[in-house]
Amino acid sequence: MSNHTAITLFILHGLTDDPQLQLLFLIFLFLSYMLSITGNLIIITLTLVDSHLKTPMYFFLRNFSFLELLFTTASVPGFLYHLSTGNYTVSYDACFTQLFFGFLFGASEFFLLATMSYDRYVAICKPLHYATIMNNRVCNQLILGCWLSGLMIILPPFSVGLQLEFCDSNIIDHFACDAAPMLEITCSDTEFIEKMILASAAITLLSTLVLVVLSYASIVRTILRFPSAEQRKKAFSTCSSHMIVVSMTYGSCIFIYIKPSAKERVTSNKIVILLATSVAPVMNPFIYTLRNKQVIQAFKDRFKRISLISKV
DSSP states (O other), X not given: OOTTOOOOEEEEOOSOSOHHHHHHHHHHHHHHHHHHHHHHHHHHHHHHHOGGGOSHHHHHHHHHHHHHHHHHHTXXXXXXXXXXXXXXXXXXXXHHHHHHHHHHHHHHHHHHHHHHHHHXXXXXXXXXXXXXXTOHHHHHHHHHHHHHHHHHHHHHHHHHHTTOOOOSOOEESSSSOOHHHHHHHOSSOOHHHHHHHHHHHHHHHHHHHHHHHHHHHHHHHHHHTOSOHHHHHHXXXXXXXXXXXXXXXXXXXXXXXXXXXXXXXXXXXXXXXXXXXXXXXXXXXXXXXXXXXXXXXHHHHHHHHHHHHHHO
């Protein structure tokens, strides 16, 4: 941080000044956060303990649920605290810490979605070689690669962001620390860092989206060659949940970064980011479980065992 930086405490503007709406947001966020935690923990637990879910697909799903937990926890508990206490102040260090982890988890999630698409490609297009290609060592390397890719993509703009000076206003027009509203109040020239953020977002989105599109293009071509309608239906069902999550994730992120300047992004992004950090992490576990017979069966089996144990 520069010696000229006078502001070390920020004030979050929040979503609304209406006390009734604040209460509604508090209840909505608390319930959605609890559902998100519960849903993702159930998926993590089932894929760890159930022997039928010890495949690469569920290994990646477990890691995706773990990332979802981390991503939503990076911002939602803090906002719940601000809403419940009325204290909207946040320190410089806490703000940049939240920014760092929020972007790290978010970026890593995109690379993981691309990895999950590749896993489905191998499973459907190269079924005879699936076990050999997607062995434990490769799966672990792919997960490590997702985290490292996320870290490397956010480090350059984040390092530049740490050098920004805040000397006039300390009010962040958002419910959490986010890059766009912080660029609005800095005294420093933001042209370079805005270009870096846009470039990082574009690289992340385009590189992973290309992998996703190529994977699913090959998957669709392969499925259409299946002789049986039942085979085609089963194959499409296996991929449909992931395709829905991919569409939601990319759609919200493209909406956020499609506008060129920080000033244009701030207002419209509040609701999108709120939905991305609260609603999407709730929906994703249900999307994967409700459309997956193996996960549903694993949940039923586990529930029966717990019921039997509790009766003893």
